[in-house]
Amino acid sequence: MTGHDSPALEVARAYYQAWTGKDIEAALRHLADDVVCDAPAGRLQGIEAYRRFLGPFSEMLLDSELLAAFGDSTTAVLVYDTATPLVASAPGAECLTVRDGKIVHNRFIFDRLPFEAARRSAG
Amino acid sequence: MTGHDSPALEVARAYYQAWTGKDIEAALRHLADDVVCDAPAGRLQGIEAYRRFLGPFSEMLLDSELLAAFGDSTTAVLVYDTATPLVASAPGAECLTVRDGKIVHNRFIFDRLPFEAARRSAG
Numbered sequence: 657m658t659g660h661d662s663p664a665l666e667v668a669r670a671y672y673q674a675w676t677g678k679d680i681e682a683a684l685r686h687l688a689d690d691v692v693c694d695a696p697a698g699r700l701q702g703i704e705a706y707r708r709f710l711g712p713f714s715e716m717l718l719d720s721e722l723l724a725a726f727g728d729s730t731t732a733v734l735v736y737d738t739a740t741p742l743v744a745s746a747p748g749a750e751c752l753t754v755r756d757g758k759i760v761h762n763r764f765i766f767d768r769l770p771f772e773a774a775r776r777s778a779g
Numbered sequence: 780m781t782g783h784d785s786p787a788l789e790v791a792r793a794y795y796q797a798w799t800g801k802d803i804e805a806a807l808r809h810l811a812d813d814v815v816c817d818a819p820a821g822r823l824q825g826i827e828a829y830r831r832f833l834g835p836f837s838e839m840l841l842d843s844e845l846l847a848a849f850g851d852s853t854t855a856v857l858v859y860d861t862a863t864p865l866v867a868s869a870p871g872a873e874c875l876t877v878r879d880g881k882i883v884h885n886r887f888i889f890d891r892l893p894f895e896a897a898r899r900s901a902g
Contacts, residue, residue, distance in 0.1 A: 659782015659849045694870070696890040723886065724856050724874050726782045726849030733847050733856050735874040735886065747817070749872030749888050751847050751858040763846065763858065765872050767819040768892040 664754035665727025671752075671759060672734055676720040680711045688758040695764045716740045723747070730754055742774040787877035788850025794875075794882060795857055799843040803834045811881040818887045839863045846870070853877055865897040 659665070667686055674683035684703050693700040693709065700709055719739040726733050734750045748766040752759050782788070790809055797806035807826050816823040816832065823832055842862040849856050855875045860868055871889040875882050 659785075660851065662782075696892065724854055726851075726856055728783065728849075731847055733849055733858055733872075735856055735872060735888070747886055747888050749856075749858060749874070751872070763870055765858070765870050765888050766890065767888065768890050769819065769895060772892060 659726035659728060662727035662729060662732065663757075664730050664732040664752065665725060667754045667757060667759060668727060668732035668734055668750070668752045669725060672722065672725075672736070672750075675710055675714045676717060676736075676738075678714050678717060680707060680714045683710070683714070686759050688755070688760045691759055691761070693762045693764055696766060696768050713738075713740070716742070742778075743770045746770060782849035782851060785850035785852060785855065786880075787853055787855040787875065788848060790877045790880060790882060791850060791855035791857055791873070791875045792848060795845065795848075795859070795873075798833055798837045799840060799859075799861075801837050801840065803830060803837045806833070806837070809882055811878070811883045814882055814884070816885045816887055819889060819891050836861075836863070839865070865901075866893045869893060 671683050671686040684707060687703055687706060689703060691703060691706055693706055695709055700706055717738060717740055721737045724735040730753055732752045737745055737747045746766060751763040753761040794806050794809040807830060810826055810829060812826060814829055816829055818832055823829055840861060840863055844860045847858040853876060857873045860870045869889060874886040876884040
């Protein structure tokens with residue numbers, strides 16, 4: 657009962673490997689066309705909105721470390737740390753719902769405050 | 780292999796039920812004396828620091844909803860949404876490490892930005 661192997665987690669891991677490997681197009685192929693993402697700034701709908709949200713972050717990623725990954729038949733949770741030129745350590749969590757092998761919903765949690773602070777001091 | 784039942788998750792659930800039930804003292808009894816918490820604002824060490832961090836938030840909680848909970852022998856992950864007078868929907872994630880029945884480490888992830896905005900507009 658470790659939850660480290662599940663249908664939803666398999667999809668989540670592939671998506672995570674792709675976006676943290678800067679292959680955003682491969683990551684998006686794991687999403688349903690009508691994916692809904694509840695991100696810190698609000699709800700995103702559809703793959704194009706998801707690309708605009710995650711693509712720029714994926715591109716500037718210097719490093720990432722997966723801290724925990726669990727799942728069951730429909731839900732997967734990923735917890736990780738990220739490093740970018742803006743913020744040296746910015747942990748995130750994603751709670752993904754998978755249906756028919758595609759991510760249909762994601763609740764994306766991270767702290768926007770250090771990114772805002774970095775942008776203000778750069779701007 | 781669902782990860783919904785595990786020694787670490789059992790402790791994490793009891794801790795979560797306590798703090799979201801506004802019984803911070805009961806929540807703290809699930810922590811090791813030398814607990815380390817990597818919170819958005821930085822690292823907290825020891826139970827007193829944890830009380831000062833989580834106590835005020837626990838007290839002002841209006842509602843909470845557990846969205847996902849997984850674990851294995853040593854790690855548990857909780858994803859939830861919270862409602863407070865400051866922020867109507869503030870999701871959080873906790874990635875807890877449990878040793879000998881006590882939480883020894885927690886990586887606590889949430890977005891501080893709406894709380895900062897609420898405090899600024901109130902101040």
